[in-house]
Amino acid sequence: MISGLYAITRETDDTARLLAAVQAAVQGGAGAVQYRDKSGDVGRQHEQASELLRLCRRRNVPLIINDSLRLADLVGADGVHLGREDGSLQEARIILGYDKIVGLSCYQSLKLALAAQAAGADYVAFGSFFPSTTKPEAARAELSLLRQAARVIHRPIVALGGVTLQNAESLIMAGADAVAVIGGLFDSDDVSDTARQFTDLFIDETED
Numbered sequence: 001m002i003s004g005l006y007a008i009t010r011e012t013d014d015t016a017r018l019l020a021a022v023q024a025a026v027q028g029g030a031g032a033v034q035y036r037d038k039s040g041d042v043g044r045q046h047e048q049a050s051e052l053l054r055l056c057r058r059r060n061v062p063l064i065i066n067d068s069l070r071l072a073d074l075v076g077a078d079g080v081h082l083g084r085e086d087g088s089l090q091e092a093r094i095i096l097g098y099d100k101i102v103g104l105s106c107y108q109s110l111k112l113a114l115a116a117q118a119a120g121a122d123y124v125a126f127g128s129f130f131p132s133t134t135k136p137e138a139a140r141a142e143l144s145l146l147r148q149a150a151r152v153i154h155r156p157i158v159a160l161g162g163v164t165l166q167n168a169e170s171l172i173m174a175g176a177d178a179v180a181v182i183g184g185l186f187d188s189d190d191v192s193d194t195a196r197q198f199t200d201l202f203i204d205e206t207e208d
Contacts, residue, residue, distance in 0.1 A: 128161025
């Protein structure tokens with residue numbers, strides 16, 4: 001089950017720094033970690049993903065691989081996150097098996113999310129809700145999309161794109177079960193404390 005803070009890694013060739021940052025995020029309460037690296041350096045990707053998997057397994061936190069079914073399969077990751085050009089859910093099930101997590105990007109489309117749910121996706125992701133330095137050209141999603149999705153989607157709903165401590169609560173209140181965060185988490189001076197603050201937003205919402 002994907003819920004709470006969904007930490008997405010910064011791309012870096014400094015593996016020790018990457019591991020330290022993810023360790024801090026997990027200590028702060030991150031419920032899942034996604035490894036994201038677009039460098040094309042397969043050796044680095046394999047090394048980093050393998051090390052992250054060991055770290056996450058020690059804390060019982062799932063490691064999801066962004067985009068690459070091949071890498072997820074090679075390292076035995078807990079799942080994969082697929083965009084529209086990264087392969088199908090059916091292919092992911094064949095390669096990874098039915099016990100792995102498969103999440104799909106649904107962008108600004110409730111129709112895509114409904115199709116993903118019908119096909120058996122484990123979670124759906126919408127965005128970008130706010131300006132993002134990772135994908136500055138990404139089209140914007142509206143909060144109303146989360147409210148609509150919460151009524152008809154019975155899988156975890158992940159909100160992403162420019163998420164910070166200042167705007168995350170609006171996503172949670174609109175229906176997000178998890179928020180996917182890169183810069184708003186890993187660019188902070190204290191990653192563990194920031195992760196804890198994100199996690200507390202979900203606790204507060206549950207209590208309300």
